[in-house]
Amino acid sequence: MDPTTLSLIQLGVVFFALGFLGRLAGRIGMSPVPLYLLGGLAFGEGGLVNLGGIDGFAHIASEIGVILLLLMLGLEYTAKELVTGLRQSWMAGLLDLVLNMLPGIAIALILGWGPVGALVMAGITYSSSSGIIAKVLGDLGRLGNRETPVVLAVLVIEDLAMAAYLPILTAVLAGVSLLGGLTALGISLAVISAVLVGALRYGHLVSTVLDSPDRESFLLKLLGAALLVAGIASALQVSAAVGAFLLGIAISGGTAENATRVLEPLRDLFAAMFFVLFGLNTDPRTIPPVLGFALLLAVVTVATKVITGWWAAWQQGIAVMGRARAGAALIARGEFSIVIAGLAVASGAVPAELAALATTYVLIMAVFGPVAARFVEPLVRLFQGKKQQNDPELIF
């Protein structure tokens, strides 16, 4: 068969299968990310089918997927929200960072992956999935709850921390020395501050350049700018993902909202490709040996996120039930853990087991997170020894 024909057929099969998996995920009310990973595992090395024909496309598509994921993460919060979040909730953010990076560091050191592996695992266990969490809060009707702004504030700070973490990670993965890493950190902190200040004062300029009343040219300009900035950042050894993320922060106001709307379908397409490729490159046979560690890590990091949420909500004077809800809401990890693992695996600086551990861990956490958020209330009531409070008189 003609190679192009083969690629088209294989690509068609992959997207079609992903469509079904996504629908299935929607039906049972969970994030599609774990199912995409499972799909990738099934298609990949040592899996059910071999997809040789789409390697080239899948590779560039998954790169674009990461860029779009981070561009939209940057678009999600305005510069003002980031600054306010940092000012009001930096203590909760710091606790979140310390508590949730430590288990990752510990497991990497136990498994003998060295300081580089420790840095990667720290990021994987730290970053909650803002996508999953925002959706769960909306689905469960918790946007009006008093703990919800607390949960969102923690996510905002994680978002900011990502902007400092990713450049260090890319520098370390590229094998620069500690000094080089610190220089990268210094440069990225300076750039982040400049972008934040710039976005607060002159954000409308970036938006004006990109904005266009016509949907088509708007999309092309946005995508062009994202790839251009990501490419330049990559050439400067700062990481393409960080460039895209900072561009997202710099775009503000109405333009940011329109950009989110226009880019969403593209992000879904390319990010799905990224998750599948990650699954494809993970050999399913490497999973059973790390399963125990993944479970242990899951148990510990569920506890650390619950403590973070509990403490942050307690700080705001919220009662026990709200504290428990805040803690449970933060548990879900997802797309960004995989992005970090993907960067690490692509660089070749970490052992292949890391990919297996990251996949297994995210599979567990992305599925368990929403479940925990849903069932935390009856669980707390059980502990408090109260009867089920669904008596309408108590609610209304």
Add this chain to the structure above:
Amino acid sequence: MNIEETPLPGIGVRRELRLGTGRRVGVVTHRDGHTELILSRVDDPDTCAASIPLSAEEASALGSLLGSAQLIAQLAAEQKDVPGVTTHQILVRPGSTFAERPLGDTQMRTRTGTSIVALLRDHEVIGSPRPDEVLKTGDMVVIVGTDSGLLEAAAILQSRP
């Protein structure tokens, strides 16, 4: 009334007020423009008992219902010492003779003895409207008068050309 505004980063804004009973009632406005009506539980003010998604049209209808109920109650309270006088509200329906015509054209007081004391339009209350105020389709006309006068007034406002 003190309205508390909480930004929900990545989602939108929550605006709420604390009722005398300690409960919170308010609205979550999403970035994409849709709104949710929220109400906290009786036994736990941290938690929502209900969050009800509303379309733009439903939200505006609910808003004017609440607004007009308050005004009517106020007017009724002011007139409770005057026997035989009541307050009534009449909607200007599409196709009414007086839609898009000045209020003065109705000659309400001359013909029925009733007074138009307010118009409710898009959440706004236009108090003591002047005769040159142009009536619009969808306006709620608040009228004070005797029962028979009010019946006549309704017939006039709802008449078709």
